[in-house]
Amino acid sequence: MNEFIISLDFELYWGVRDTRGEKYFDTLKNVHKVIPQLLTLFDKYDVACTWATVGALCAEDYQDFMQYTPKQVPSYEDKAFSPFNDLGHLSSIDSQVLFAPKLVKAIKNAKNQEFASHTFSHYYALEQGQTIEEFEADLNACSNIIAKENIQLKSLVFPRNQFNAEYLSVCKKMGYTSYRGNPSHWAYKAESRENRSVFKRIFRLFDCYIPVSGSLRQQVKLDSVSGMIDVPASIFFRPYSPKLSCLDGLKLWRLKWSMTRTAKKGGVFHLWWHPHNFGQYMNENLKQIEELLKHYHFLNKKYNFKSLTMEQAASRFSEENK
Helix, strand or coil: EEEEEEEEEHHHHCCCCCCCHHHHHHHHCHHHHHHHHHHHHHHCCCEEEEEEEEEHCCCCHHHHHCCCCCCCCCCCHHHCCCHCHHHHHHHHHHHHHHHHHHHHHHHHCCCCCEEEECCCCCCCCCCCCCHHHHHHHHHHHHHHHCCCCCCHHHHHCCCCHCEEEEEHHHHCCCCEEEECCCCHHHHCCCCCCCCHHHHHHHHHHHCCCCCCCCCCCCCECCCCCCCCCCCCCCCCCCCCHHHHHHHHHHHHHHHHHHHHHHHHEEEEEEEEHHHHHHCCCHHHHHHHHHHHHHHHHHHHHCCCCCCEEHHHHHHHHHHHHH
């Protein structure tokens, strides 16, 4: 098994509403330009992708969104984490930063692209106050709004990578078969906002340029308690920044080195980012991604390195371990 996986956390404002203000809206609006170009690149290089999408994005407008609001909303201790505490503000802002039904359809209709769940409201599964019942209600809302597109959700990505093993039983009950776990390295262990480690963040920054954690090639594995299959992440694609552009060559070398090592030795190299990361410096970011996709194409020809969605990787794992 030597597999290349890309998963994208498609969130728009739902993923940044508690950290970014209106100055970020132009960047979010550019996602409507970014995604068609990413789909074109994936088609050009025959690359699969899993689009972990916040369910609320599927709504046509605010009124449509309200029809699918979960019956139980998250009761975070920090009220700023919940979009349901600020519905008046949501109803007043530009719908382009909240909803993207046309992009949902484009992803659904594109070749070899998986539409996956990022929960309905960008749910934080490790924050204080929320409960497993509220998590289940949120996933139900996501399933309901996706159903109108005739999409069956099989994979899930926990927002902010707040993986909560106790919640996998709910995912399994609702028909999910795979999830994106965190890398096995200590610096990538799941943590709540309150427990974030500055040291780990600095380590991960260095790791984007120099492989201090090694190749980060992972192994797909079974969670024996829930029966879910973990398709773990490897590393975040750090977007272009003028301040760090002098290190871009090093960043791309690090990623290509890890891809090559995985292609040769086996395992999974699972790259992820957010489409809104490309809302600024769009051309620079797309150029770098295309360079990585060209490298994948080379590794595919030389080592039979396979590009798969999360669901495909999970299915392949299940077949091989019957």
